Amino acid sequence: AARAEGWNLEALEMLSMGREVIATACTAHTEYLNAGNSRPIAIDGLEQAHNGAALGKWAAWGDRQHQQLVAELREVHARRQAGSLDRNDAGIATAQRLSWDASARALLHALESVT
Numbered sequence: 025a026a027r028a029e030g031w032n033l034e035a036l037e038m039l040s041m042g043r044e045v046i047a048t049a050c051t052a053h054t055e056y057l058n059a060g061n062s063r064p065i066a067i068d069g070l071e072q073a074h075n076g077a078a079l080g081k082w083a084a085w086g087d088r089q090h091q092q093l094v095a096e097l098r099e100v101h102a103r104r105q106a107g108s109l110d111r112n113d114a115g116i117a118t119a120q121r122l123s124w125d126a127s128a129r130a131l132l133h134a135l136e137s138v139t
Contacts, residue, residue: 025065025093028073028082029053035062036122039115046096050083056122061114063096065089 025048026032032053038045039061047057049064057064068088070081083089103109120126 025085025089026051026083027085032057036119039112040119042111042113042116044100044109044112045115046093046100048083048089056118061112061118063100065092065096 025046027048028051029048030052032047035045035047035053035057039056045057045062047053047062047064048067049057050067050070054064066089067083068086069084071084073079073082100109
């Protein structure tokens with residue numbers, strides 16, 4: 025869980041291995057993480073981000089987000105302990121769609137349409 029994240033390559037790597045991913049439903053990784061391939065933590069709003077200076081906005085983290093994160097972690101752990109944690113096939117499909125090769129082909133295609 026993060027208040028803000030760039031692309032979140034680690035989450036995509038976990039999807040590629042068919043693992044469960046729990047992540048906040050905010051910022052860049054929402055381009056590929058959804059309820060079908062992951063366990064998004066609902067965000068109620070944004071707040072001013074600070075790192076010594078105002079940097080924009082990031083997800084507000086409160087008790088509801090904390091409780092949902094704990095519930096998701098417990099659910100995944102319980103399923104793993106029971107031997108019922110299946111491979112995340114939707115995650116694998118998402119990662120295949122966003123592979124380095126697929127990304128390079130999309131970039132080349134975009135560049136070809138510009139020239």
